[in-house]
Amino acid sequence: MADELAHDAWPCAPVPSVPGDVWHWQLEAMHVVSRVRTDLRARIAHPSVSTASTEDARDGLLLVFEELASNALRHGGGDVRALVVAGPAGWLLDLSDEAPDRPPVPAVDRDPALGGMGLHLVAQLSRGYGWERRPGRKHVWALLPSGREAAEPLRDRLPEQRSPGISRD
Secondary structure, three states: OHHHHOOOOOOOOOOOOOOOEEEEEEEEEEEHHHHHHHHHHHHHHHHHOOOOHHHHHHHHHHHHHHHHHHHHHHHHHEEEEEEEEEEEEEEEEEEEEEEOOOOOOOOOOOHHHHHHHHHHHHHHHOOEEEEEEOOOOEEEEEEEOOHHHHHHHHHHHOOOOOOOOOOOO
């Protein structure tokens, strides 16, 4: 029953295939997360990436990376791997560990001061997320927007004018 609740709480879905530059790291321990985060920050600051994304979106990627990486080390364990794909519309973040029988479980009815709210944060910042069980591994993933795709089509979503003679231009 608890396993069923966990499956319903965090969607079980295959890691999506996203084209783009692929970066990967091994995470041996918690102290490595900050080093990898620094490396990831440098990669997404490169003009080829930063001009196609907003600062808020890059900050969101770093935050989601830190949440999923720390969860993989705390609750999964074993050989923890991080993979980031920098695609044209954003990023795919895939953290895998050696605990395929321990799905991600978001905290329910917990005082936020007690922690454990990382998966809720991941869900809010992502446009898609889930987890997948593969032989000997669990993959927890999130798709994060670049921040540019939401701003560009905004004009087309404006409501139609109600008064004739008032132009949107």
